Amino acid sequence: MxxxxxxxxxxxxxxxxxxxxxxxxxxxxxxxxxxxxxxxxxxxxxxxxxxxxxxxxxxxxxxxxxxxxxxxxxxxxxxxxxxxxxxxxxxxxxxxxxxxxxxxxxxxxxxxxxxxxxxxxxxxxxxxxxxxxxxxxxxxxxxxxxxxxxxxxxxxxxxxxxxxxxxxxxxxxxxxxxxxxxxxxxxxxxxxxxxxxxxxxxxxxxxxxxxxLSPQVAQFGYDGTIAERQGNRDQQYTPHGVFGCRQVAGKDRFVAVVARDTAEWRALAKAMSRPDLADRADLATVEGRRAAQDEIESAVAAWTSGLAATEVERVLQSAGVPAHLAVTSDDYPADSQxxxxxxxxxxxxxxxxxxxxxxxxxxxxxxxxxxxxxxxxxxxxxxxxxxxxxxxxxxxxxxxxxxxxxx
Amino acid sequence: MLEHLRVLDLTDERGLLCGRLLADLGADVVQVEPAGGSTARQAPPVAEGAAPSSMYWEAFAAGKRGAAFDLDDPQEVARLRLLADAADIVVTSWPRPRLEALGLDPATLRADRPGLVYTVVSAFGWDGPKASYADTDLVVWAAGGPLAPHRDGDLPPLRISVPQAFLHAAADAAAGTMIAVLARGATGRGQVVDVSAQEAVGVATLARVLATAVGDDHPEWQTTPGKRTGGRTDQSGSGAATPNSLKKWHCRDGMVELHLSMGPAAGTFTNNLFAWLRDEGAVEEPVASWDWRVVPDRLVSGELSHDDLDVARAAVRAFLLTRTKAEVLDAAIRRRLLCMAIFDMADIAASPHLEERGFWGHVDVGSTDVKLPGRMAQVRGPEGPRVRGRAPLVGEHTDVVLKEWLR
Structure with missing residues (x-):
């Protein structure tokens, strides 16, 4: 057959x-x-x-x-x-x-x-x-x-x-x-x-x-909002970004990092060895984190800059936090998945x-x-x-x- | 075209679009939600109103019927399984552990129903080393290749500002489902369709993901160009090797994308542009009469300098500031210019072209009539795809679906 x-x-x-x-x-x-x-x-x-x-x-x-x-x-x-x-x-x-x-x-x-x-x-x-x-x-x-x-x-x-x-x-x-x-x-x-x-x-x-882009079209029709660019930030999750890591063989490397909720944010802060951030009351809501977005992104960037992107991915994924190396053409053939x-x-x-x-x-x-x-x-x-x-x-x-x- | 197919839709925001596409094509799609409502009802953009409303949900659950079940109640889960038994197609993007705990996974549902087509949308695939990774749209965009090459100068790579990765996967899921439906037409057998969002987005790199595999290590082809390319000229029509800042221009009411193309293949388009400027008295000689097909040669010979090019650019810049996006688009069509208005949601909603083509569908969001993209394609012959109605309320059709499907 x-x-x-x-x-x-x-x-x-x-x-x-x-x-x-x-x-x-x-x-x-x-x-x-x-x-x-x-x-x-x-x-x-x-x-x-x-x-x-x-x-x-x-x-x-x-x-x-x-x-x-x-x-x-x-x-x-x-x-x-x-x-x-x-x-x-x-x-x-x-x-x-x-x-x-x-x-x-x-x-x-x-x-x-x-x-x-x-x-x-x-x-x-x-x-x-x-x-x-x-x-x-x-x-x-x-x-x-x-x-x-x-x-x-x-x-x-x-x-x-x-x-x-x-x-x-x-x-x-x-x-x-x-x-x-x-x-x-x-x-x-x-x-x-x-x-x-x-x-x-x-x-x-x-x-x-x-x-x-149907959702953005619908939003314009519903209340007149015109969707605008926002870098790598997101309307739902904070932090939500792409961060520089240690260069490899002279090439820039980056990792995407997101916390979808407060538990993931705390796991991220702990992985960064920043218990001070993990415990801060004002960062325990997404609204609070959004208000402190610049500060949070600086802290994440400072942490990732000394690490290999693959290491950030490994550490965060084992803590249940969404993260992945920004895959280049060099990485693609070797990606395990x-x-x-x-x-x-x-x-x-x-x-x-x-x-x-x-x-x-x-x-x-x-x-x-x-x-x-x-x-x-x-x-x-x-x-x-x-x-x-x-x-x-x-x-x-x-x-x-x-x-x-x-x- | 698919009126004979029943689809049980167990997706969240990750796979939501798949069922919308099948519903547009005529299938009876029943969107299942937990009793508290789908997480897709929180997916951005969320419009503030009397009741906050996710435009993502309203757009991509449109045309489906809705059924809700208390997934903590074994009797309710049993009823849901009966619906699955009556379906031609089950599509899901719920997490694998949850499906297995509920006995709604492919192996369980297909055990007694070999004709069932069961489609799974996930970030990385049903199994494999990354199958249980924590995922978001950005993580998939990073893992699948489109993120890394897209740099704005030395800044970190950029995503598109609204989620896209799972839309590619969900559209692929609809295609994979249809291939399985066609196979079933020949063999009578159903099967599992396992869609990986990571794989789905590889195409969005224009084959850059294959560069290393085929031994191409040109770094300038790996990233979006960020700097002027020394003495060389970009002779493409699209300006693929030209920095972004030289291709974006302000006009009276927004921005325009325009590359001053030169050389034998694409120089004609810039000649057409300067003919427009000439007609409007917006450029002086000798720039007005340049033949852009030979500008590269004249630059090489030293007859023209990059300062001369800046004079030409200044004329274009000053002229475009006096024109609207609509005027630029109109001139692009009439005069064959490679010059394009950068549209936002308001421009799209006002487009006479889209109106004339009957692109829009109308649905109710609350009590507001909202315009949605209504036709993914236009079909002559059988009835083509179109949005069939608004998104369902939580559990709106539970009883009637149970009655109809379990008759």
Whole structure:
């Protein structure tokens, strides 16, 4: 019996960079066959983005591209050509699902939009992901990462109160959009399984981002409060911060420390050998601690500065106080919990010998997911996709090759 | 799309969003709370009013039905177990020891119900060396990778000012649940879906967590840039290698994100910006006629200096102070600028784009009508996701759910 949850599911992935490709990545992990179409002429942005194998910028070396596309079959195609578009139509006829992230309206110009494609295929499930959605006044916005995080409110909500807003690390809505997209897509597949009905799904990264700020949106609607940045402080817990620790090999190290209640605060103060703070009556309530926030944070920082971050984590966790080293790329492969779950997965790679990607973020006990292989190199599966999946004969493949269509 | 699914929701604030997503998609989601109410009812932001109200609860329990049980009373716990027996899906983020003490853990509930899908959301996973760590959102953000690289100069790394880590995990939980539901459609078997929030947030590092694993040790790629990069110019469109302070600008009613991009790929966008300034008489020659596509070359040749760049910046700074966020956004669309208004909650609530797309749902919080993000995606074909109603009162539907589910 198959142990793949999505065995037999066929996916055409016309998306690029991060927000779109991550959707197909999960489908591939759980057993779907995913054909990823790209151009070797207009090389997709993620292939040009760090980190790179060996630190060398190369379009076959991006770990970001590798992480977003592991387990997919790679086909290079000139989508501007009529012949290339015909290949796409044939792939649509094969596929159950199409995912795309072109600028809204682009596919219509090529006659590859949902209305056209679903005409002969009413059970087609198609998903478009874009910065602001397929229609509406913002739909023509030129997209780059910061647009989504600016318009969804995140740029405003990162930073220290007395400094400029910092914005998020990278294009934050690219991390949110594909999660909500995937839930909707899977629900559409469940509906299709039961009813045979297809669906068209329009995902806006801005809207997905705002969805993750629903509580702050609701608060504005309820009493007009506009959420503001507050460094690492929190509205519920004090102390709540990130503190410098002893440098290791010349590198800064930090630890996150939180006390969720007064018992944890006292345990923290005792671990810091500060019984004076543990016993202070004015610090026995969260309101009291908030009033003394600067003093408390200075005391924690003074204590952590002489210790290794891992030591702070160990001491505080054994006292039941939430704390964790701020994990860097150097720490990540060695983290005991991630290793226990096998989160980093080593895969053979034609160019690099082996490569590493993140595994699925959820362990399914009966039908576990796993990356089936490294992300494709440019055009790696052209022959296989055209002959085995589409059944083209050698002559037809040769015509496409010689016509410069498979680029 | 999921009207046929019954979900027993045993989450606290950590997993609350998962059930909201499934409810949006049509599932019958019953949020279980202890008799005294869920701890999520204290999760910030809490609006002060006649009765203090958690906007986190109101947003992410919206559309669920509510049932309350005295978990110290074995008879009440037995009734809760009967509900679990009638559910297709159980989702929880309660601590493992508590679930096991109540006999509501996956092994116990699945013993006689092999078709049950049981989803667990936790900080680090169901088991492993850190499974019993004390956790908070910040601790997960530190442990999973997004915290460490996000530095504002030499200050400690920054989180986003509102909790996010468990939202990523809870959204992943909804996707993992749906994959298990689809597998059940094929096999008839349920399974356990074990979601780790630590793993969920790795994607929010843009693959930085993989840098060391693939042998990339470029330190400047590990952190947000804090300083001017000597003689080199950042030729990206996003300004990824440009310090934050050079990308934030004050406008008449707030702030704008803008990188003066230069070089062959992205210089056109800055040409478009200066065309706007020229049209408004806000910049003088020779700066007005610079071709930003060749500015890097002219800097290298010594024809232009960084002092000249400061003259250009001063013109932009003075001009933007005369424009509103809405005007900047409008110009960005019409003139193709990589220039973006930094929106806060008031801007988002007033957006004509979101209004036109029907993004908002309306729910009652107390007697106040509050606007919530209502659609995680827009669907054509089957009925798409939308917020189904307000969050339940404690135990509001206990009796009717018992009657309906145990019929």
């Amino acid at each position: 198959s142990t793949d949850a999505l065995a037999g599911l066929k996916v055409l992935d016309l998306s690029w960079v991060v927000a779109g490709p991550l959707i197909g990545r999960t489908l591939a992990d759980f057993g779907a066959t995913v054909v990823r179409v790209e151009s070797s002429v207009r090389v997709e942005t993620a292939r040009l983005m760090q980190p790179f194998h060996g630190g060398v910028q190369d379009k076959e070396g991006s770990a970001l591209f590798g992480n977003c596309n592991a387990g997919k079959l790679g086909l290079t195609l000139d989508l501007k050509s009529e012949e290339g578009q015909q290949v796409v139509r044939d792939l649509v006829a094969w596929a159950d699902v199409v995912v795309e992230s072109f600028s809204p309206g682009q596919l219509r110009k090529w006659g590859l939009d949902y209305e056209t494609l679903c005409a002969g295929k009413p059970d087609l499930v198609m998903l478009s992901t874009s910065i602001a959605g397929q229609h509406g006044p913002w739909s023509t916005l030129a997209g780059f990462g910061n647009v989504g995080s600016s318009l969804s409110g995140f740029q405003h909500l990162v930073g220290y109160e007395d400094r400029l807003p910092m914005g998020t690390f990278g294009p934050y809505t690219d991390y949110v959009g594909p999660r909500l997209a995937l839930v909707t897509l899977l629900a559409a597949l469940e509906n299709r399984r039961r009813t045979g009905e297809g669906a068209y799904i329009d995902v806006s990264q801005v809207e997905a981002g705002i969805y993750f 991630l290793a226990h779950r096998g989160h980093l997965v080593e895969l053979p790679h034609p160019r690099h010998g082996t490569t590493w990607v993140e595994g699925p973020r959820y362990a399914l006990s009966d039908t576990p997911g796993r990356p089936r292989g490294a992300a494709p190199t440019l055009g790696q599966h052209n022959e296989m996709v055209l002959t085995e999946i589409l059944g083209y004969d050698a002559e037809r493949v040769a015509v496409l090759t010689e016509g410069g269509i498979l680029r």
